[in-house]
Amino acid sequence: MANSNVAFFFFFALLIGHGIVELEASHLVYKHLLGLLSSAPANQPYRTGYHFQPPKNWINDPNGVMIYKGVYHLFYQYNPKGAVWGNIVWAHSTSNDLVNWTPHEPAIFPSQPSDINGCWSGSATILPGGKPAILYTGIDPLNRQVQNLAIPKNLSDPYLREWVKSTKNPLMQPTAQNQINSSSFRDPTTAWLGPDNKWRVVIGSKVDQLGLAILYKSKDFVNWYQSKTPLHSANTGMWECPDFYPVPIHGQNGVDSSLKGPYVKHVLKVSLDNTRHDCYTIGSYDNVKDIYKPDEGSVEGDSGLRYDYGKYYASKTFFDDFKNRRILTGWINESSSVADDIKKGWSGVHATPRKIWLARSRKQLVQWPVTEIEKLRTNHISLANKLLKGGSVIEFSGVTAAQADVEVSFEIKDFEKAEVLEPSWTNPQLLCTRMGASVKGSLGPFGLLVLASEGLKERTAVFFRIFKGHNKYVVLMCSDQSRSSLNQDNDMTTYGAFLDVDIRHHKLSLRSLIDHSIVESFGGGGKVCITSRVYPTLAINKAARLYAFNYGSQSIKISKLNAWSMKTAKIN
Numbered sequence: 001m002a003n004s005n006v007a008f009f010f011f012f013a014l015l016i017g018h019g020i021v022e023l024e025a026s027h028l029v030y031k032h033l034l035g036l037l038s039s040a041p042a043n044q045p046y047r048t049g050y051h052f053q054p055p056k057n058w059i060n061d062p063n064g065v066m067i068y069k070g071v072y073h074l075f076y077q078y079n080p081k082g083a084v085w086g087n088i089v090w091a092h093s094t095s096n097d098l099v100n101w102t103p104h105e106p107a108i109f110p111s112q113p114s115d116i117n118g119c120w121s122g123s124a125t126i127l128p129g130g131k132p133a134i135l136y137t138g139i140d141p142l143n144r145q146v147q148n149l150a151i152p153k154n155l156s157d158p159y160l161r162e163w164v165k166s167t168k169n170p171l172m173q174p175t176a177q178n179q180i181n182s183s184s185f186r187d188p189t190t191a192w193l194g195p196d197n198k199w200r201v202v203i204g205s206k207v208d209q210l211g212l213a214i215l216y217k218s219k220d221f222v223n224w225y226q227s228k229t230p231l232h233s234a235n236t237g238m239w240e241c242p243d244f245y246p247v248p249i250h251g252q253n254g255v256d257s258s259l260k261g262p263y264v265k266h267v268l269k270v271s272l273d274n275t276r277h278d279c280y281t282i283g284s285y286d287n288v289k290d291i292y293k294p295d296e297g298s299v300e301g302d303s304g305l306r307y308d309y310g311k312y313y314a315s316k317t318f319f320d321d322f323k324n325r326r327i328l329t330g331w332i333n334e335s336s337s338v339a340d341d342i343k344k345g346w347s348g349v350h351a352t353p354r355k356i357w358l359a360r361s362r363k364q365l366v367q368w369p370v371t372e373i374e375k376l377r378t379n380h381i382s383l384a385n386k387l388l389k390g391g392s393v394i395e396f397s398g399v400t401a402a403q404a405d406v407e408v409s410f411e412i413k414d415f416e417k418a419e420v421l422e423p424s425w426t427n428p429q430l431l432c433t434r435m436g437a438s439v440k441g442s443l444g445p446f447g448l449l450v451l452a453s454e455g456l457k458e459r460t461a462v463f464f465r466i467f468k469g470h471n472k473y474v475v476l477m478c479s480d481q482s483r484s485s486l487n488q489d490n491d492m493t494t495y496g497a498f499l500d501v502d503i504r505h506h507k508l509s510l511r512s513l514i515d516h517s518i519v520e521s522f523g524g525g526g527k528v529c530i531t532s533r534v535y536p537t538l539a540i541n542k543a544a545r546l547y548a549f550n551y552g553s554q555s556i557k558i559s560k561l562n563a564w565s566m567k568t569a570k571i572n
């Protein structure tokens with residue numbers, strides 16, 4: 001414990017669930033955390049206008065996201081001391097609308113032996129009576145990963161500014177008996193109640209390359225015991241930030257994590273440490289045996305489904321009981337060099353909160369930005385029934401192209417000339433890389449050129465290609481960053497995914513949320529999401545432009561385009 005952390009403790013008892021728990025009040029003054037809210041250097045072209053980020057320093061995973069007394073809470077992994085990872089605490093912001101955020105002092109920071117070397121990721125659970133509890137990973141004096149509990153000090157405070165830690169911490173830890181690897185045991189999920197009225201929680205882990213969702217159970221949220229078998233496991237390496245929740249089979253509403261019944265399926269998301277992708281399967285949960293089984297055809301790992309096929313990691317959902325929806329929040333890492341991050345004084349942003357639900361096919365999830373962000377729309381421009389001839393580019397002026405929301409739908413009449421999809425073309429990202437936006441085709445590439453400079457020296461291309469597959473047409477969606485910036489120090493990987501849309505009977509829609517260094521795109525109404533980080537050197541602020549393009553030989557129709565400038569949100 002740092003010597004500036006002169007503190008006094010007092011103890012009191014609090015009732016949680018069925019048991020009496022002793023808690024330690026954290027009246028610590030952390031002088032080194034003060035100054036948290038002073039800002040980064042001014043005039044930075046890559047800072048966001050409406051994607052969440054603090055004024056400066058490093059951020060990563062969203063943590064413990066919840067709604068309490070009508071206030072949304074976002075905690076997040078934060079380094080108060082710099083723009084690189086380290087010294088991790090739980091920073092805290094609250095919001096009434098998931099758009100504008102008010103900062104608070106860090107909520108959870110090292111103060112006990114069980115978290116003295118860091119307060120890593122975790123989740124909130126709403127206990128009976130509406131009382132929030134947070135389980136999080138602490139790093140102990142031996143640098144072991146252990147699980148801790150914190151609860152609000154004052155339940156009358158809707159901003160939940162002070163948190164007290166259980167004196168029983170750590171509640172779960174690696175031991176000689178359980179053989180859990182102490183450097184691979186982290187990120188507790190939101191807990192859920194089983195039919196036996198016991199809580200269940202899952203912790204991410206691994207044995208060799210077997211990723212594990214280790215299950216613990218508890219009657220009182222304090223005394224936890226490990227279940228004999230994990231909830232699930234698969235050969236995809238370490239599982240970070242697991243998330244496990246039910247989704248109704250009908251409609252777009254969300255449900256509480258404890259809900260079980262014939263009208264829900266379950267989702268298990270894991271963040272793959274090996275590849276840094278958030279992958280999920282859809283399946284069934286047997287709440288007596290406590291086993292989750294992916295549906296047949298729901299593929300594990302990188303070749304399966306991802307929340308986002310671009311830069312997006314360590315996400316977490318929560319159930320918003322105020323609006324009956326499940327909301328997904330995630331971290332968007334930088335694509336710039338560490339040296340550039342240090343120079344600009346910050347690293348990491350969060351994606352737009354997305355509502356998430358099960359697609360009608362029941363084979364994948366659908367995501368859409370929460371409707372609240374539409375409040376930021378201004379300067380509407382629109383267009384309808386515009387033919388985009390092969391080889392054409394059209395510019396849209398009248399919106400601030402560096403900070404915009406663009407929705408477009410394309411219509412294809414004639415499929416005859418679609419190129420054939422070779423049977424070996426199974427990797428969509430590779431296809432997008434080989435056939436970037438400048439490679440001419442037949443039905444495509446067509447889409448948007450965003451954060452583009454005049455003359456297109458710089459541009460990020462978000463586009464589609466349509467192929468003739470075995471017995472259907474196949475839609476490929478790409479986000480090509482190969483010409484996003486003249487600065488070649490950045491990660492310029494091109495991203496891509498196949499999009500499950502019946503293109504003969506439906507229009508092909510694309511929405512891109514453009515925010516200076518972020519291009520967050522939703523294809524097919526949210527069936528494929530791709531987020532890119534880009535750092536243009538010419539196409540910044542007022543110099544940024546917006547175009548639609550079609551470099552295929554066949555004409556495509558823009559059936560509708562709506563674009564808006566986005567106002568700047570209050571993000572801390």
Ligand SMILES: *[C@@H]1O[C@H](CO)[C@@H](O)[C@H](O)[C@H]1NC(C)=O
Binds near residue numbers: 158
């Ligand atoms: C608890 O929070 C409420 C609402 O902010 C406040 O009025 C009250 O003084 C707080 N109680 C304590 C003991 O701090």
Ligand SMILES: *[C@@H]1O[C@H](CO)[C@@H](O)[C@H](O)[C@H]1NC(C)=O
Binds near residue numbers: 182183184207208
């Ligand atoms: C435990 O996990 C760490 C981190 O991945 C790894 O380096 C180490 O080899 C693992 N130890 C054992 C005994 O599996």
Ligand SMILES: *[C@@H]1O[C@H](CO)[C@@H](O)[C@H](O)[C@H]1NC(C)=O
Binds near residue numbers: 334337491
């Ligand atoms: C974050 O981005 C950097 C730079 O592109 C990369 O080296 C690192 O692996 C990324 N980390 C994650 C978790 O995505």
